[in-house]
Structures are given as C-alpha cells and as structure tokens.
Amino acid sequence: MGSVLIPKLLDRGYKVDVVDLFWFGNHLPPQVGILNKDIFHLSVEDLEPYDQVIFLAGLSNDPMAEFSPSKNFIFNAAAPAYLAYTAKKAKVKRYIYASSCSVYGYTENELYDETRPVSSHYAYGISKLQGEQAAARLADKGFSVIALRKGTVCGYSPRMRFDLVINTMFKSVVKQHMITVNNPSIWRPVLSIEDAATAYIRAIEANYKLSGIFNVASGNYTVGEIADLVRLAVEERLGIRVNLQIKHIQDFRNYKVSTLKASNVLSFHPTGDVKSIVGSLIDNMDKFQDWENPLYSNIQSFKNLGIQCTATKPDSGRPRKFSR
Numbered sequence: 352m353g354s355v356l357i358p359k360l361l362d363r364g365y366k367v368d369v370v371d372l373f374w375f376g377n378h379l380p381p382q383v384g385i386l387n388k389d390i391f392h393l394s395v396e397d398l399e400p401y402d403q404v405i406f407l408a409g410l411s412n413d414p415m416a417e418f419s420p421s422k423n424f425i426f427n428a429a430a431p432a433y434l435a436y437t438a439k440k441a442k443v444k445r446y447i448y449a450s451s452c453s454v455y456g457y458t459e460n461e462l463y464d465e466t467r468p469v470s471s472h473y474a475y476g477i478s479k480l481q482g483e484q485a486a487a488r489l490a491d492k493g494f495s496v497i498a499l500r501k502g503t504v505c506g507y508s509p510r511m512r513f514d515l516v517i518n519t520m521f522k523s524v525v526k527q528h529m530i531t532v533n534n535p536s537i538w539r540p541v542l543s544i545e546d547a548a549t550a551y552i553r554a555i556e557a558n559y560k561l562s563g564i565f566n567v568a569s570g571n572y573t574v575g576e577i578a579d580l581v582r583l584a585v586e587e588r589l590g591i592r593v594n595l596q597i598k599h600i601q602d603f604r605n606y607k608v609s610t611l612k613a614s615n616v617l618s619f620h621p622t623g624d625v626k627s628i629v630g631s632l633i634d635n636m637d638k639f640q641d642w643e644n645p646l647y648s649n650i651q652s653f654k655n656l657g658i659q660c661t662a663t664k665p666d667s668g669r670p671r672k673f674s675r
Contacts, residue, residue: 502540535575543623
C-alpha cells in the first residue's frame with residue numbers, strides 16, 4: 352500500500368518519512384526519508400516533528416492471522432495501540448489506522464454501515480477491531496483519529512502481492528488458465544489499490560476536527576461474480592480461454608458494506624472496479640520477473656525468513672509518518 356500511496360503524497364507536496372524494516376524489499380521513491388526501526392522502539396522524540404502518522408503495518412489478512420495468531424494480535428492490536436499512544440504524547444495532530452471490513456465477520460444479506468455491530472470470530476478481524484478501538488479511545492479535540500475499514504485491496508503495486516482475491520485469480524488464469532472458486536455465494540467488498548490511496552489522501556486532508564470510522568471499498572461482489580469478471584477481462588485482453596472450477600466450501604466470512612459515510616464526510620468517490628483492477632495487472636505483467644517469487648506472498652516470505660517461530664517485529668514496518 353505504501354509504495355502506491357507515498358508517490359501520490361510526494362506529488363501533492365508532502366514531506367514523507369517511512370518507518371520500515373524492509374522484509375519485502377525497498378520499493379520507495381529515493382527522496383523518502385527512512386527510519387529503519389522497530390515500531391515498538393519508536394519514541395515520543397521520533398514522532399514530534401510530524402503532523403500525522405499513518406499505521407499501515409500488521410499482518411494483512413485472515414490467512415496471515417491464522418498462520419501466526421499470537422503475532423497477529425501483537426502486530427494488529429498492540430502495535431497500532433502503542434503507536435497511537437506515542438503519537439498523541441508527541442502532539443501529533445492526526446493518527447490514521449488501516450482497519451478492515453473483516454471486523455464485520457459473517458453477515459446476512461444486508462449492507463453494513465459503520466453503525467452496525469461487528470461479529471468477527473476470527474483472529475484477524477478481532478485484532479483489527481482491537482487496534483481500531485484502542486486508537487479511537489485516544490481521540491479528542493487535539494488528536495484526530497480516523498480508521499479506514501478497507502475492503503480487500505487488489506491491483507498492481509511495486510510491492511506486488513498475489514495472495515489477494517483478484518490478484519490470486521489473475522495469477523491462476525495466466526499460469527494455469529483456471530480459476531478455482533471455493534464458495535461463489537459469499538460477499539466481499541473489493542478495493543482497488545488506487546482507490547485505497549485516494550481514501551488515505553481524503554483522510555489526511557480532512558479537517559483536523561474530524562475523527563471516525565469509515566468503510567472504504569470500490570464495490571461489493573460475490574466471489575463467483577469476481578471470478579466471472581476476471582475471466583471476462585482476461586479473455587478480452589489476452590485471448591486466454593479460462594476454465595472455472597466451482598466448489599461449495601462453507602465460509603463463515605461474508606459481508607458487504609456501505610461507503611456512503613466516506614462519500615458524504617470524506618468525499619471519497621471510488622472509480623475502480625474488478626475490470627480496472629485486472630487491467631492494471633495486465634498493463635504491468637512485464638514487471639513480474641518471477642510469478643512464484645516468495646516476496647509476492649506474505650506467508651511464504653515469513654516462512655523464508657523463519658519468522659513463524661521467532662518473530663518479534665512487525666510485518667515490514669510499513670507505518671508511515673509525514674509532515675507538510
């Protein structure tokens with residue numbers, strides 16, 4: 352996310368510094384300042400020069416949380432809570448937390464807004480909610496806290512990932528001419544990475560009196576529909592004949608969300624959809640040197656680093672702090 356967001360911030364005239372351990376490589380513009388430091392070692396003095404702090408770190412989805420539940424709660428709950436606490440002591444004006452629509456867990460056929468109850472019973476959704484609530488409790492007139500509950504982020508990024516739903520399907524199509532759908536009926540909010548960057552910009556540039564939780568997504572789709580749209584886009588652009596394998600495996604994660612609040616309050620108006628996301632992947636295919644590169648999968652990267660048993664540091668740093 353940061354490798355897409357940061358160039359946009361620089362283009363808008365912001366000074367951006369990054370806290371990162373670079374477990375997934377450095378994909379940042381050369382003019383960005385870097386603090387190679389563990390999140391838990393950041394001090395008040397480290398954060399005092401900045402107007403806003405954005406937390407983009409943590410374990411990024413359900414499979415990662417299930418891969419290491421204990422580290423999931425450290426990185427997704429404790430780390431953002433500590434960073435928000437330290438940022439407030441440093442008199443930072445705003446803290447932005449990368450939350451997730453996964454907090455909604457399993458919902459029936461209803462569109463959920465931010466006032467609806469959350470019901471996730473899985474480690475990832477629980478931990479993201481804990482991080483969100485810890486930060487929100489610190490909000491006051493002098494410290495704005497905005498949490499963005501994002502849909503599944505997909506699309507091309509300089510720090511590429513193929514372990515996200517559309518990206519995973521796209522890789523499967525190109526390599527195997529096949530898409531496997533475990534459950535076609537479950538709903539997912541999808542967020543193009545370009546729309547995600549726009550959402551962060553809208554939060555950054557909102558009035559400092561504003562705090563709150565906002566759903567952000569490019570659209571809601573069933574997984575079966577996503578597969579159909581990916582297949583259609585690839586067949587149109589690449590001429591590949593794609594086969595579908597449909598299964599009916601029970602999944603207790605099912606949710607679709609309303610983004611009306613983000614539209615009305617943050618002026619967030621997404622422009623992406625599944626077709627545009629696949630288009631971005633096709634347009635950048637020549638940049639994938641090795642489709643099986645472990646850096647394209649968070650779990651595989653963690654295995655290669657030996658982190659599953661010994662990790663004590665957050666996933667790739669990736670909190671971002673900046674000032675005008």
